[in-house]
Amino acid sequence: SALRAILGQTPAQVGTPQAANVNGVPAVSLLARAQTRSGQAMDVAIMAYNVNNKGYHFAIVGPAGQLNPTFPMTQSMRILSDQEIAQMRPRQLEIVTVRNGDTIASLSSRMAYPDFQADRFKMLNAIATDRALVPGEQLKIVTYGAPAR
Structure with missing residues (x-):
């Protein structure tokens, strides 16, 4: 149970x-x-x-x-209705490797959310402040997966 x-x-x-x-x-x-x-x-x-x-x-x-x-x-x-199910876009966790020029703003803009992207990104990665990202560092972002079938 x-x-x-x-x-x-x-x-x-x-x-x-x-x-x-x-x-x-x-x-x-x-x-x-x-x-x-x-x-x-x-x-x-x-x-x-x-x-x-x-x-x-x-x-x-x-x-x-x-x-x-x-x-x-x-x-x-x-x-959920069949129409709602067909419109769903599942989210998935993706590991990204920081490249030269990547910032919290640039990576968080890829998050599958319409709002609070930078805040969600920092929380997900335990980043307390706006800091420079280190090339080679691996971080998590939430992206959209394949549409439901």
């Missing part, structure tokens, strides 16, 4: 599963409480969905008492 995959062998107080329907998709929410090795109580919220007999889920982990398995994120699940 999704919960066991997250908790492993950690003991937990598991609540009662609650049936739900999210945008026409049958779902079940579950809340569990466990303790970290340092003794801090943590909650795990799972929202599992049944789409054409295939299971999908969101898992949210946070401080005890602060989670709600019906977070807006979990309510965003919906079945």
